[in-house]
Structure formats: structure tokens, C-alpha cells
């Protein structure tokens with residue numbers, strides 16, 4: 583199997599993009615009754631990921647595991663921002679995007695892209711030094727490229743933990 587030229591850069595970049603989208607998710611929910619954690623929606627995300635994984639010929643169990651980490655990271659960011667915006671209301675967003683019609687469709691598009699990158703990087707992913715080195719390189723690049731602050735950096739580290747596991 584061929585190894586993608588960019589290593590894990592594209593996969594980790596998508597993870598960073600999904601983590602940044604958590605800001606929009608938080609903005610959609612802050613000041614409303616919508617909870618940060620929505621188990622019904624999480625199950626839909628995981629079911630969609632599993633179905634797409636089967637279609638793409640990659641392991642659905644590993645794929646679901648990977649998406650669980652993406653979801654956890656989104657909640658880390660949402661909790662961090664709720665906390666910040668509660669302590670410092672002047673930093674709270676002034677616009678509230680619509681979760682159902684605007685934000686979740688963006689997350690769903692990232693899911694599709696993730697499946698493509700998971701399939702493309704399959705030969706590189708696993709418990710090997712090569713994977714770990716590639717992951718660190720990709721993580722460092724993403725932190726810079728996406729200008730992640732400490733909250734989002736912490737979330738990204740959690741999100742990519744499953745990449746070289748198994």
C-alpha cells in the first residue's frame with residue numbers, strides 16, 4: 583500500500599478544522615438551553631462514520647474509535663469556551679449560528695473528508711515509530727497553520743491520540 587506524500591498532515595489538519603468548528607458549535611449553544619453534550623447526535627455521527635468506513639473498506643470499529651476522540655475534543659473546546667464566556671461575557675460571541683442548518687452540516691462534510699483521509703493514510707497508521715514521528719510533525723504543523731491556542735492545542739492532542747494506537 584502506498585503512503586500519502588504529506589504523511590498524516592491532511593488527517594491532522596482535518597482534525598484541527600473540526601476542533602475550530604467547535605467554536606461555532608459553542609456559539610450556537612451558548613445562552614440557549616442546548617446542552618454541550620447531545621448523545622443522540624453523537625450516535626448519528628458515529629453511525630454515519632461507521633457506514634462510510636464500510637463503504638470505503640476501512641475498519642469501522644477503529645473508525646468509530648477515532649470519531650469518539652473527535653467528539654470528545656469538540657466537547658473539551660465547548661466546555662473551555664463556555665467557561666471563558668461565562669467568566670468574561672465581553673468575549674462571548676455576538677452572533678448565534680444555527681446548529682442544525684449551519685454547523686452540523688459542516689461537521690457532516692468533515693466526516694466525509696475524514697473517511698477519505700483515514701483510507702488514504704491506512705498504511706501509515708498503527709503502533710509504529712514512523713506513525714508517531716509523522717503524527718508529531720503533522721501536529722506541530724497544524725498548531726501553527728491553524729494558530730491554535732492552548733485550549734485548541736489540548737483538544738487536538740486528544741483528537742489524534744487514536745491515530746497511532748491499536
Ligand SMILES: C=C(O[C@@H]1C=C(C(=O)O)C=C[C@H]1O)C(=O)O
Nearest residue numbers: 607618619620623624627653656
Ligand atoms: C458538536 C456538537 O456537540 C457535541 C459533540 C458532537 C460532535 O463532536 O459531533 C456531537 C454532539 C454533542 O455531544 C453538536 O452538538 O453538534
